[in-house]
Amino acid sequence: MFGGDPPNRWTIMRLVNNFAEQGTVARRPYHRNPPVRTEETIAAVAAAIQRVSTRTLSAQRGVSRQSLQTIMHKDLDLFPYKIQMVNKLxxxxxxxxxxxxxxxxxxxxxxxxxxxxxxxxxxxxxxxxxxxxxxxxRIWSTSNPQILHETxxxxxxxxxxxxxxxxxxxxxxxxxxxxxxxxxxxxxxxxxxxxxxxxxxxxxxxxxxxxxxxxxxxxxxxxxxxxxxxxxxxxxxxxxxxxxxxxxxxxxxxxxxxxxxxxxxxxxxxxxxxxxxxxxxxxxxxxxxxxxxxxxxxxxxxxxxxxxxxxxxxxxxxxxxxxx
Missing domain, CATH: 3.30.420.10 (Ribonuclease H-like superfamily/Ribonuclease H)
Incomplete structure (x- = not known):
């Protein structure tokens, strides 16, 4: 590093730790988590969302609820609608x-x-x-299903x-x-x-x-x-x-x-x-x-x-x- 600033203390410690653990001063390879929004996952969500809650589906698929909602919004174009309570006629x-x-x-x-x-x-x-x-x-659908729950x-x-x-x-x-x-x-x-x-x-x-x-x-x-x-x-x-x-x-x-x-x-x-x-x-x-x-x-x-x-x-x- 001729002509540059000397490495700081934390950089030296990282290099030493890498050498002690891996026998090299090279950076550890960065491992990105596998993509969640795969065609298989999207298809599974589309098939199951009308039968189970997002919480249950998240646990079944091993997908976070945030990722699950992203799939429903961005990939399936779904929106949450409330069940309306009315008197039975x-x-x-x-x-x-x-x-x-x-x-x-x-x-x-x-x-x-x-x-x-x-x-x-x-x-x-x-x-x-x-x-x-x-x-x-909530009921997830591409359009308002207009479902009434009589109570x-x-x-x-x-x-x-x-x-x-x-x-x-x-x-x-x-x-x-x-x-x-x-x-x-x-x-x-x-x-x-x-x-x-x-x-x-x-x-x-x-x-x-x-x-x-x-x-x-x-x-x-x-x-x-x-x-x-x-x-x-x-x-x-x-x-x-x-x-x-x-x-x-x-x-x-x-x-x-x-x-x-x-x-x-x-x-x-x-x-x-x-x-x-x-x-x-x-x-x-x-x-x-x-x-x-x-x-x-x-x-x-x-x-x-x-x-x-x-x-x-x-x-x-x-x-x-x-x-x-």
């Missing part, structure tokens, strides 16, 4: 849903103020630990009732006794209407004779005493199972969905650690929702009615699988 539900949506759209067209007077009510369950997580479930409703830890309109929210109301969540019965539901909903309408100075009241067909909602009271309070303006204006069964997808979606997103951001914190987060979230969001939610209800008509009463596929 019976064949008899479809004409009922279709008729309901057609009637709503006709009424709104004839009376633009009808939508402003409509209060859509429902109970929603909040789990202290958050919602059922579908983030880990039944399950009771959770806190039961919250609200009535949503385009101008305000009445609620939340927690079905509980002595600080513990209780089952919603006809008597408890009737008590909520008389002791909470009616006084809130009065406090907000909303005339009862202008209100259209909607509820689903839960057993507690259609108890004889409840229906008698609601028909008396909202004559000819009650949307419910067993009413003159029938609410279709198993149709939570037709309510004002943006409201509850926003609530659940915001409530769990605070990461409540006990039921009191969870309820306080629910109250604060609902109180903070602007009127513009409520109007958008009710307009979305009309959009869902139109989509249901287009789907002949079936699932709202064009909304569920909407791409942005």
């Amino acid at each position: 019976n064949a008899a539900d479809l004409p009922i849903r279709l008729e309901f949506c057609q009637k709503i759209l006709q009424m709104v067209e004839e009376d633009q103020n009808m939508l402003n007077c409509l209060f859509m009510s429902d109970e929603v369950h909040f789990d202290l630990n958050g919602n059922v997580n579908k983030q880990n479930c 039944e409703l399950h009771p959770l830890r806190v039961t919250v009732w609200c009535a949503v309109s385009s101008r305000c929210i009445v609620g939340p109301y927690f079905f509980e006794e002595n600080g513990h969540t209780v089952t919603v019965t006809g008597d408890r539901y009737l008590k909520m209407l008389k002791e909470f909903f009616y006084p809130e309408l009065r406090r907000k100075r909303i005339p009862f004779n202008s209100v259209w009241f909607q509820q689903d067909g839960a057993t507690s909602h259609i108890a004889q005493t409840v229906m008698t009271e609601l028909r008396r309070k909202f004559p000819n303006k009650l949307i419910s199972r067993n009413s003159e204006f029938r609410w279709p069964p198993r149709s939570p997808d037709l309510t004002a969905p943006d409201f509850w979606g926003l609530c659940k997103q915001e409530v769990y951001k605070t990461k409540p650690t006990n039921l009191d914190e969870l309820k306080q987060s629910i109250r604060a979230t609902i109180a903070a929702i602007p009127v513009a969001t409520l109007k958008a939610a009710m307009n979305n209800f009309l959009l869902r009615c139109r989509t249901c008509v287009d789907e002949h009463g079936g699932h709202l596929n064009s909304i569920i699988f909407k791409t942005s």
Whole structure:
């Protein structure tokens, strides 16, 4: 190395170690790992990905998950899609849903103020630990397979009732006794209407004779005493199972969905650690929702009615699988 800088200490140590181990000062040959994205591996992944998870396939093929995802993205042009959870519809539900949506759209067209007077009510369950997580479930495909996973409703830890309109929210109301969540019965539901909903309408100075009241067909909602009271309070303006204006069964997808979606997103951001914190987060979230969001939610209800008509009463596929 005449004319150059002398080797440093680490270079000398490397040369000495190489000579001691191999009898030469030459560099060790560099061994590159064999390529993972071979035609054989790509073909095996393509054949198995619809049957097993990426974790299982990674273990079976001896390929890292990162390399496996590279193969799926770059070689197979696959993308992950979520399974969408919807309520199971019976064949008899479809004409009922279709008729309901057609009637709503006709009424709104004839009376633009009808939508402003409509209060859509429902109970929603909040789990202290958050919602059922579908983030880990993916289907890899070259296009959206539009797979629905039908699921039944399950009771959770806190039961919250609200009535949503385009101008305000009445609620939340927690079905509980002595600080513990209780089952919603006809008597408890009737008590909520008389002791909470009616006084809130009065406090907000909303005339009862202008209100259209909607509820689903839960057993507690259609108890004889409840229906008698609601028909008396909202004559000819009650949307419910067993009413003159029938609410279709198993149709939570037709309510004002943006409201509850926003609530659940915001409530769990605070990461409540006990039921009191969870309820306080629910109250604060609902109180903070602007009127513009409520109007958008009710307009979305009309959009869902139109989509249901287009789907002949079936699932709202064009909304569920909407791409942005």
